[in-house]
Amino acid sequence: MAKVRIMCVCGTGIATSTVAHDGIEKICKKNGIDFDIIQCKALEVASQVGTFKPDIIISTTPISAKTSVPIVSGIPLLTGVGIEKLEQDVLEVLKDKK
Amino acid sequence: MLDLKLLDRDLVMLNIEADTQKEALEKLAQRLCEKGYVKDTYAQAILEREKVFPTGLPTEGHGVAIPHTDVEHVNKPAIALGILQKPIKFNLMGDVDPNNQVDVRILFMLAIKEPHMQLKLLQDIMEIIQDGVLLEKMVQAKSVDELVEATEQYAREKEGVA
8 A cells, every 4th residue: 555645735834734734644544544744835836746746735725836636725624614524525535545 | 732832921912003914914023023033024024925825714703814924034933912903804814715805803923933843832723713702802801911811711721621
């Protein structure tokens, strides 16, 4: 079973993406998903997609870069509102990967 | 649970008079700058970042924004807390539609130096903003002491439950 590659994105790459990072880590562990996570700034998305090759992007900010990688909003990881839906969405994206 | 070590009482501002987002952000940023937590460039960086990556968050009660910016503008980590005299509109975080705004009364302005160090603090803030009763107490507080007491009481109750 390969590791899934998760990229957490926010405006600065250090604030809300850190909270998202922690939240998504918990979801992965709970669901027995083996993972690698990085965090980056929204402006770095295009270059990071090329080098890190994520399976999924969790973002707390709109991403302008065009990418074929599925993007899921990480706002529920911050506010707790809609967290179950986020978990379902993430598992749906990752179900073919793990 | 609530770690208030980064919440310097000198960085709590009540009753901020501001008509625009810019004014509100500048007043709080200036306080961080006066106290040496951030560099001169911080306020401008905050304003620019807020335009591109807004930080308004909808809550059960008073809207909250968590403006912050890149580490190079920060000397030492801190959090400034500002209560606005009247609500000011902020765009929603993560929302592409600029028409979706939230009326913000409470500003948590973050001076972030390293990501993981402040994870707990950010999580605490996220927990606070989900508690409409506490937000109301913060907005109604007549003094900094009263506001800090409300958050400390909240923390004690949380610990009691856990």
